[in-house]
Amino acid sequence: DAMVIQNPRYQVTQFGKPVTLSCSQTLNHNVMYWYQQKSSQAPKLLFHYYDKDFNNEADTPDNFQSRRPNTSFCFLDIRSPGLGDAAMYLCATSRVTGAGTDTQYFGPGTRLTVL
Amino acid sequence: DQQVKQNSPSLSVQEGRISILNCDYTNSMFDYFLWYKKYPAEGPTFLISISSIKDKNEDGRFTVFLNKSAKHLSLHIVPSPPGDSAVYFCAASYSGSARQLTFGSGTQLTVLP
Numbered sequence A: 001d002a003m004v005i006q007n008p009r010y011q012v013t014q015f016g017k018p019v020t021l022s023c024s025q026t027l028n029h030n031v032m033y034w035y036q037q038k039s040s041q042a043p044k045l046l047f048h049y050y051d052k053d054f055n056n057e058a059d060t061p062d063n064f065q066s067r068r069p070n071t072s073f074c075f076l077d078i079r080s081p082g083l084g085d086a087a088m089y090l091c092a093t094s095r096v097t098g099a100g101t102d103t104q105y106f107g108p109g110t111r112l113t114v115l
Numbered sequence B: 001d002q003q004v005k006q007n008s009p010s011l012s013v014q015e016g017r018i019s020i021l022n023c024d025y026t027n028s029m030f031d032y033f034l035w036y037k038k039y040p041a042e043g044p045t046f047l048i049s050i051s052s053i054k055d056k057n058e059d060g061r062f063t064v065f066l067n068k069s070a071k072h073l074s075l076h077i078v079p080s081p082p083g084d085s086a087v088y089f090c091a092a093s094y095s096g097s098a099r100q101l102t103f104g105s106g107t108q109l110t111v112l113p
Helices: none
Strands: A004-007 A010-013 A019-025 A031-037 A044-050 A053-056 A064-067 A073-078 A087-094 A110-114 B010-014 B019-025 B032-038 B045-051 B056-059 B062-067 B072-077 B086-093 B107-112
Touching: A004 A087, A010 A019, A019 A031, A019 A087, A019 A110, A031 A073, A044 A064, A073 A087, B010 B019, B019 B032, B019 B086, B019 B107, B032 B062, B045 B056, B045 B062, B045 B072, B072 B086
Parallel strands: A010 A110, B010 B107
Antiparallel strands: A004 A019, A019 A073, A031 A044, A031 A087, A044 A053, A064 A073, A087 A110, B019 B072, B032 B045, B032 B086, B056 B062, B062 B072, B086 B107
């Protein structure tokens, strides 16, 4: 089945130690998104890639970076995780055509714990 | 500034009855609305959507109603089995190159046996 895969599902890191979260998709969608979700809150968009074009949200901290080496993969890098960065990180994909944008499809998420 | 609001953090309904989840928005530029369902330890799963040119969309047990003048939408689920117990998120977007979604904070639906 075509899907959005996130690895690892659970990640534990130490305060200040860089961490990378991975997302891959078999849907061949041209847009990939990263969201942060804290408990009982709405998922918050951090940034997205439209093909190779990177689009950062205005309030996304510089501590968060992303890479998309090819259509299928997208990475979220947290350069110096703080305790406040502990959250669920959700990857999503969608397809943009001349007719508009299709629905976003989400991966299962990576739960990040910062010690 | 919450542009999409789900004012009920939780809702309980009896099995087999109708579940009605509500969502309000403030940004009049939103023209596309979606509902997602989320189980613990899983990502959100798309349920149903509606464009602002419609006021109702139906898909199986799910119906979404949109009241543009009130900036309000609702999701009706009928009937509701216990397996529908989950967090339901309302989301909105507007025409653009990538349709960034703005989510509400979710409503925990509990279907009681």
